Amino acid sequence: MEGKTGENERIVFQTDEGEVRFYVLEQTRVAGVNYILVTDSEEDEAECLILKDVSDEAGMEAVYEIVEDDQMLEALQKVFSELLEDTDIEM
Numbered sequence: 597m598e599g600k601t602g603e604n605e606r607i608v609f610q611t612d613e614g615e616v617r618f619y620v621l622e623q624t625r626v627a628g629v630n631y632i633l634v635t636d637s638e639e640d641e642a643e644c645l646i647l648k649d650v651s652d653e654a655g656m657e658a659v660y661e662i663v664e665d666d667q668m669l670e671a672l673q674k675v676f677s678e679l680l681e682d683t684d685i686e687m
Contacts, residue, residue, distance in 0.1 A: 607634060609660070618645070622679050626672065631663070633676045646672050 605620040618634035621644070625631070630649035635642040646669060647660040663669055 607632070622676055624672075624675055624679060626675065631672055632660070633672075633680075646676070 607618050607620055609616045609618070618636060619638055621633045621635055623630065623632045632647050632649070633644060634647060635644050637643075646663040648663050649658060650661050651657070651659045663672060
């Protein structure tokens with residue numbers, strides 16, 4: 597997925613199926629890698645995903661992958677939970 601940030605902390609991804617829009621809740625850097633926590637809606641009970649920035653240094657656009665490794669998801673979930681103290685995050 598390739599993405600670009602937009603207004604109101606929104607990010608638009610170009611996928612093989614077309615455009616997908618997410619709202620950025622938080623971002624962090626772990627072991628030199630950038631991660632963002634996104635949601636598909638600003639409503640309560642929205643689905644969240646953690647995306648890993650896999651862009652190369654020469655790239656003009658950001659490239660993200662969905663984090664699917666269970667151990668990494670659990671570790672990142674803890675980090676994002678601490679950053680967003682008043683938000684309950686379930687994966």
